[in-house]
Amino acid sequence: MKLRVLALSLTLVSPLHALAEDGPAHDQLQAMSQANRSLNYTGRFLYQFGAEVSTMEIRHAVLDGKEHQRLTHLDGRLVEVIRRGDEVVCLHPDRTLTRISRTETGPLALAQRLAEDVPAQYNILVDGDGRVAGRNATRMRVAPLDTHRYGYRLWLDRDSRLLLKSEVVDGSGVALERVEFVSIELAPGLTHADFALPEVISQSDLSSLPPSHVMQKLALSAEWLPAGFETTGQDWRHAEDDRAPVAAQGYSDGLAAFTVFVEEVKDGSVEEGVSRVGPTVAVSRRLTAPSGAYLVTLVGEIPQATAERVIQSVRVQDASH
Known part of the structure; x- marks a missing residue:
């Protein structure tokens, strides 16, 4: 049985300093989660998982009150994952389609997992300023209090609060997984056509x-x-x-x-x-x-x-x- 579960997370090592104008760290994470769910945007990002690096494209929009998202692999085999409300499907290179259960996993899932309060086993810290994809960002870390879980580093867009970059790090601060936008466009005018399913030759679930x-x-x-x-x-x-x-x-x-x-x-x-x-x-x-x-x-x-x-x-x- 071949099993692979993707997920996303973050923490950091450099000296900390408070950013009073940005408010409490918890409030910033809540704003990030809300932005990632509610804003319309398109972008391209690098996804590093171990030694593998992929380039992906995302379209995200709220249409008729439902969240829509399309993830497309830009290198290797053409694979897409499309979400329309509670419906999630995976499109394969052979034009087959698999319907899957809605799940908050994948390279951009961290913002959704932080929608609730961060567990007591972590500290949330503001870590200064940065830049990602040409945009000013606030750096944060979610640091574990024991050795049974990883830490997370994140870079939040200072204007929109979208999550622009994230890393999963081990106890030594080494990044094990990285997601980093290289370009992003806000309010791009997406429609239902951007999330349409192509004709497929078979479906399964x-x-x-x-x-x-x-x-x-x-x-x-x-x-x-x-x-x-x-x-x-x-x-x-x-x-x-x-x-x-x-x-x-x-x-x-x-x-x-x-x-x-x-x-x-x-x-x-x-x-x-x-x-x-x-x-x-x-x-x-x-x-x-x-x-x-x-x-x-x-x-x-x-x-x-x-x-x-x-x-x-x-x-x-x-x-x-």
Whole structure:
């Protein structure tokens, strides 16, 4: 099972100084979240994820009271993700379309995840001035108070409060993931046509498992979680291409997040191990329950040592027990 979860976040290392005219740091984050949801804009940005760098284009608008967004990969294979209100679809190079659940993940999701109060496990600090895409910016950092989560650095446009640049950083201040606008235009006059779906040759989505399915009768739990992390819901779904069903249990502290995936295995040949790309870590191990054997995989933006400790505490059992 190939799993990759994208997300966005930030923190910094240089000396701090207060910007009295900009108001409290929390207010600035709230203004950023509101701007990213409500303003109409287009732009191009660089997305660095580990050693990989991609160029992407975004169109964003609120039309008839609904938020619309179109993300287009400008290099490599042409892939687009289009959001129209609660509808989210992924357009593939072979002209197929997959409908996906609305989720606040992806290279520009940080502003939405900061819409609520920042969890108690982080400090928010104003960090001075900067410039991104030719625009004056206020630098901020969201710094973790323990070693179980990453920190974040952000650059907010001083005029519009849009998030112009963000970084996920480890405990040494090294950037593991970066999103940086190279050009941006406000109020570009976008219409519904800018978010239209092209003709596609096929469509697919993830369908729910019937209540009688064996995967529905399993209970997934973690006996140890870092402070502040709570479950965000469990989902049991058919995977695409007639593969075995996959269960997903989400966890979040309100900013950082990870997901534990479970799939049934029919034989002993399962891949256990650890891999990491940028801030995203994947840890897999084999577990057994009275109903069979399962491959459990944790994927998320948390430090590797934390991920390994969590997955060692994961238990799979029949829900009836």
